[in-house]
Amino acid sequence: MAAEAATQEQSKAAEEKQTNCLACNKPIKKIRRYYRNGKFYCTKRCWMKFIETEKNKGKEEEKK
Numbered sequence: 001m002a003a004e005a006a007t008q009e010q011s012k013a014a015e016e017k018q019t020n021c022l023a024c025n026k027p028i029k030k031i032r033r034y035y036r037n038g039k040f041y042c043t044k045r046c047w048m049k050f051i052e053t054e055k056n057k058g059k060e061e062e063k064k
């Protein structure tokens with residue numbers, strides 16, 4: 001039980017620091033990180049992918 005709580009806290013802390021790429025959700029290493037608009041991605045490609053995903057989300061909302 002205690003171990004479970006510790007794991008949850010760790011994942012929460014990781015989210016707050018944003019150490020994972022928003023596109024592929026891989027942990028970002030300092031060297032490879034790509035910073036855009038206040039968020040971190042592991043590569044430029046992942047940043048583009050994330051933007052495309054956000055665009056598609058918006059389009060789907062408009063269709064409704």
Ligand SMILES: [Zn+2]
Nearest residue numbers: 021024042046
């Ligand atoms: Zn990525």
